[in-house]
Each structure stands twice: as C-alpha cells, then as structure tokens.
Amino acid sequence: MRKMSVASAPGKTILFGEHSVVYDEPAIAGAVNKRASVKIQESLNNYSTLKSYDLGFEVILNTRRGTYKLVKGKPGIIRYILNAMGKFHDHSNIDMTLGLNLPIGSGLGSSAAVTVATIAALHDYHGVPITKEKLAEEAHGVEQDVQGIASPLDTLVSTNGGLVYLSREKRIVRFDKPLDAPFVIGFTNKYGNTGKMVKHVRHLKDNYPELINPVISTMGKIANEARIAILKNDIDRIADLMNLNQGLLDGLGVNTYELSRMIYTARENGALASKITGSGGGGSIISLCKNSTVDNVANAINKEDSTIKVKFSGEGVLVNRRSPPFN
Known part of the structure; x- marks a missing residue:
C-alpha cells in the first residue's frame, strides 16, 4: 500500500478588521463550513504531480526548483503550494490532489485554507509532530512570501476553527457560543x-x-x-x-x-x-x-x-x- 496523508482546513470570513489587522489592530473572524483538502501519496513515477478536479488543472512539479510543467488547466493557487513544499518537503516523488469548495480570490481565505492543509499534510506525511500554533505561524510565513505582506488572521482561523477575536497581541480568544444569526x-x-x-x-x-x-x-x-x-x-x-x-x-x-x-x-x-x-x-x-x-x-x-x-x-x-x- 502506498504511503498516504490527507489534511483539510476551513476557509474563513472576516466580520471586522480587514486591513486594520495588518497594523496590529484587533479583528473578528470565523471559520466557515467550506474547506480545502490535500491528499499526498507516494508516487509510482520518478516525478511529482499535483492535480485538482475541482479547479480543473494538472501539473508536473519540480519541488527543488519550485517550478511546474502545465499538463492542463490554470493552477492559479499553485504558488502557495510550491512555497510550502520548498520549505517542508524532502523532495521525494509524490502525487498530490487538491480539493476546494471555496471560490478563489473571493475573500474567503482560500489561499490560507490551501496553505494550512498543504503544510499539515506534508508534516503528517513525513511524520513531523507540530502544534497548531506552529502550523499557523508556518502557514502565515508562506502567505507572506507569496503576497509580500499578509495578515496572520486567515491562517490562525483556518488552523484553529471557530469564531474568534484576535487581540492586538495576536492572541486568539474563541467565543464560547456561536453567533445566532444567518x-x-x-x-x-x-x-x-x-x-x-x-x-x-x-x-x-x-x-x-x-x-x-x-x-x-x-x-x-x-x-x-x-x-x-x-x-x-x-x-x-x-x-x-x-x-x-x-x-x-x-x-x-x-x-x-x-x-x-x-x-x-x-x-x-x-x-x-x-x-x-x-x-x-x-x-x-x-x-x-x-x-x-x-x-x-x-x-x-x-x-x-x-x-x-x-x-x-x-x-x-x-x-x-x-x-x-x-x-
């Protein structure tokens, strides 16, 4: 049986704090019931692949160089995955599948969900223990690399779930009860x-x-x-x-x-x-x-x-x- 790991992480919606959170102001956000999932399997080939049936793309990966060869489609979110693999993968040949029921670029934290799920699956695949605090930190680092500047809120919420208040000191406080409104x-x-x-x-x-x-x-x-x-x-x-x-x-x-x-x-x-x-x-x-x-x-x-x-x-x-x- 091929070695395999699967991880998933939720998207998020921000109620308060867009942009101001970048400058250490508090924010309120919540994980939503839409997720990104990443499956990693040991490859039977002498190269690595990444495909997504939801997004309609397939690529051959060069994880050492952080590049890819397009087989089909447009892999718009691949930069986050390549960055994460460059940091947390040993470059052994793998087949990766990405599932996503979040619209990309819609403000629902699709890149954070993909990043968190990718890193979690990679650590699990390699048997590396990690805390949620460290996972959120690593995922934020990937988002910063790709975007140039990024709030830690998306990756914190995607990692921890729930409706949360993020303090100026970047401390997460979960609300005990869900907000009773649609x-x-x-x-x-x-x-x-x-x-x-x-x-x-x-x-x-x-x-x-x-x-x-x-x-x-x-x-x-x-x-x-x-x-x-x-x-x-x-x-x-x-x-x-x-x-x-x-x-x-x-x-x-x-x-x-x-x-x-x-x-x-x-x-x-x-x-x-x-x-x-x-x-x-x-x-x-x-x-x-x-x-x-x-x-x-x-x-x-x-x-x-x-x-x-x-x-x-x-x-x-x-x-x-x-x-x-x-x-």
Whole structure:
C-alpha cells in the first residue's frame, strides 16, 4: 500500500478588521463550513504531480526548483503550494490532489485554507509532530512570501476553527457560543488580489499618515465594540458596527462597483447589514440577515452575482491520523 496523508482546513470570513489587522489592530473572524483538502501519496513515477478536479488543472512539479510543467488547466493557487513544499518537503516523488469548495480570490481565505492543509499534510506525511500554533505561524510565513505582506488572521482561523477575536497581541480568544444569526456571502466573478489591496492601503498610510492612521485605529475600536456586542448577542448593534466598518473600507478605496452593488442589493432586500469581507478589490461581501430575509437576500444577489449561505464552523485543521500530530 502506498504511503498516504490527507489534511483539510476551513476557509474563513472576516466580520471586522480587514486591513486594520495588518497594523496590529484587533479583528473578528470565523471559520466557515467550506474547506480545502490535500491528499499526498507516494508516487509510482520518478516525478511529482499535483492535480485538482475541482479547479480543473494538472501539473508536473519540480519541488527543488519550485517550478511546474502545465499538463492542463490554470493552477492559479499553485504558488502557495510550491512555497510550502520548498520549505517542508524532502523532495521525494509524490502525487498530490487538491480539493476546494471555496471560490478563489473571493475573500474567503482560500489561499490560507490551501496553505494550512498543504503544510499539515506534508508534516503528517513525513511524520513531523507540530502544534497548531506552529502550523499557523508556518502557514502565515508562506502567505507572506507569496503576497509580500499578509495578515496572520486567515491562517490562525483556518488552523484553529471557530469564531474568534484576535487581540492586538495576536492572541486568539474563541467565543464560547456561536453567533445566532444567518449570513449570506455574495461574490462576483471579479477576483480580488489580496497582495495588491494590502499594498494599496500601505501606500495610502505611508503617504497620508495623519488621515489614514485614525481610520485604521477606528476600525480597531469597531472590532472591540463588536466583541462586546457578540458576547451579548446584540444583533442590532453588530449590524450597526458592520455598516460603519463598511464606510471606512470604502474610504480606504478597496471597494468596487460590483461589491457596492451587492452591498446595497442586500440591504434593500432585508439584510440588517452588509459589508466587504476580505481585502476587497473584488471578491466577497458578507450580509447579516434575519431568518425571514436570508432567502430574499440570497435570491436578489443571485440575479447578477453568486452567493453561498455559510455557517460558522468550530472545526479547524483536520488530519487523518489515529494519533494526530497536534498537541
């Protein structure tokens, strides 16, 4: 029987703290019930392969050089996998399969989910014990290498799961109870580019610090107010804070026509609040709804764009060993 390891990790949605979290402000995010999965098998050939039936691509890998030869499709997320393999693989020949039911570039943390699952599967394949804290740190390092600058929030949430508050000191505090409200994620076919958007905000901050620093600080204060509101399950206050947060994101220039269209469509069809989730520039919005309006919101957005209804998930990274390598 061929040696094999399988790992999976969830995507995430950010409720509060996009962009400001890069500058050590607090944030609130949650793992969702959509995941990336990575299967690694010992190869019967004298080369390594990577394929994804979900994304429709197949490549032959050169893990030593960090390059690949395209067999078919467009492997848009492969840079994260190659970077992880360069750091954590011994370059033995393997066959890797990637499963993904998260839209790429939509602000739902697809790159973090893929990175966390890849590293977890590699460590398991090589029998390397690792803590979740270390896994999140390693995955963040990969995202930084690929994007140039990256928030640790995505990889922290993907590794640990649950609805979490990330403090200024990068300490994760899990909420004991799930947020009792339905959400609709809307996304367009215009993908966002996290690295580009983070660099855009950095440019504004460097050139207009007296204007942008207070905006970033206020976003942090909103996240702290939201933490209290979530603990009280004060849905109306959470909605107000989400809409306030969206105004600041708009001011940072990370909104687009398509995102704005979805935001106002959601609000006009019964959403209590709607805002960008993720880095913007394309990608996704998140809408807080009532049980009675969640279908109306989803149907309205679906006329021009796409939606998924998500639930927050308490499960983080999962590995298929009887004795998990986490402690």
